[in-house]
Amino acid sequence: MADKMLLSFYGDDFTGSTDVMEALTLSGIPAALFLTPPTHDELKIFRLKNTKTDIAAFGVAGVSRSMSVSEMESELPAIFEKLATIPTKYFHYKVCSTFDSSPRQGSIGRAIDIALEYFPSKWVPLLVAAPALNRFCVFGNLFARVDGQTYRLDRHPTMSVHPATPMDESDLRLHLGKQTNRPIKLVDVQTLESSKVAEIFTRQLISENNVPVVLFDALHNEHLSVCGQAIDALNSGERQLIVGSSGVEYALGDLLKSDAVSGYSIPDNIDTTEQVIVIAGSCSPGTKRQIEYAIEEGFEAIKVNTAELADALSTEKEVERVATKALYALQNNRDIILYTALGPHDDDISKTKEILDNKGISANAIGKQLGSVLKKLLNEYHSSRVVVAGGDTSGYVSRALGIYAFELLAPIAPGAPLCTAHSTINAFDGLQVALKGGQNGDDQYFIKVKNAGTSQKQVI
Known part of the structure; x- marks a missing residue:
């Protein structure tokens, strides 16, 4: 285990957490997903079974998506406090790529406010789009493709009528604005056409004193790369809080690789099974x-x-x-x-x-x-x-x-x-x-x- 790991994350639901581990691993970064926060000593002795290597990133599978705000305020601080003891370059609060949340349940806005107490940052990048999962963000609006058809999220056949967190607003700035009082800015697809322009524009957006949330559009993987470059360029060396889907890992994957993990990959061949x-x-x-x-x-x-x-x-x-x-x-x-x-x-x-x-x-x-x-x-x-x-x-x-x-x-x-x-x-x-x-x-x-x-x- 390195003195400072590349990234740690908390997933707001169980299966969504495996999504992040997968994205990291396929980017060449050895990672593991824990069910409870590991200690520093536990991470030092942890080895991947399939490659016998140390890990460079890790996460915890959580359930905050199903929590009320009071439950989040009761349970998240202790988890974040433990995770904050492990030095990392980034801490990712992982949310679903359909942004499941409301002011009453799974509030992403409240999670951001709590996380900032343990992972202080000058700004909070928000990257929800994940083209690999057929999730796209354009001019702040979230879209999802299902059965070959792309829907704006407030018209999505499942998410618009979700029993717990129905999505009645596709503009993520407005949706998140109901959950936090922080200013919410946007780096849109037109700005992302130039990586230099995106970096300059983002730098201007985060000059405010009241830690802003900056939402990034992304329609394809090239946009994700530009997002990752802008986020990494503005990293001051202190741990940076990021919120979003596994699009975060796809955006930062190449940038997070280091000499210590170069050449890492999962096995080419695995044992077959007779029954499942x-x-x-x-x-x-x-x-x-x-x-x-x-x-x-x-x-x-x-x-x-x-x-x-x-x-x-x-x-x-x-x-x-x-x-x-x-x-x-x-x-x-x-x-x-x-x-x-x-x-x-x-x-x-x-x-x-x-x-x-x-x-x-x-x-x-x-x-x-x-x-x-x-x-x-x-x-x-x-x-x-x-x-x-x-x-x-x-x-x-x-x-x-x-x-x-x-x-x-x-x-x-x-x-x-x-x-x-x-x-x-x-x-x-x-x-x-x-x-x-x-x-x-x-x-x-x-x-x-x-x-x-x-x-x-x-x-x-």
């Missing part, structure tokens, strides 16, 4: 299509009764039912999918919510028990590769398996890579785990995860 276990806690349309495609390809699909799973009176019985059925399928050489819902319109979603509300049971109980089911399966049947769909589910499943860190093994789909797990439980140490958010990956994603290893070029 999928745990799907996501009810997104994308995950629905992935489940349906996998069923057509011969996967055994087992629906979990979520209400029974969450209720303490019936949990053990439902865990046993699902595990028994899954174990039988595995022993008959079937790939399996354990899923909680088939798309956002599955009738069981509203039924389960009503039951949980009436009994005062937290929905988090479902994720925890899905972790218990997988642990039981893996203890009784060896499988080297697992897929977990759903950000909250990924966190609970990982903790159930004693996993404390991940490293990139192979890219599968942007933002949803195959990882190698570091676990305190020997049986799960080295387990191959693919973590994906609901909207990541094409219809063949589960199949691609299973087939990864035959030829990485075939699955990218």
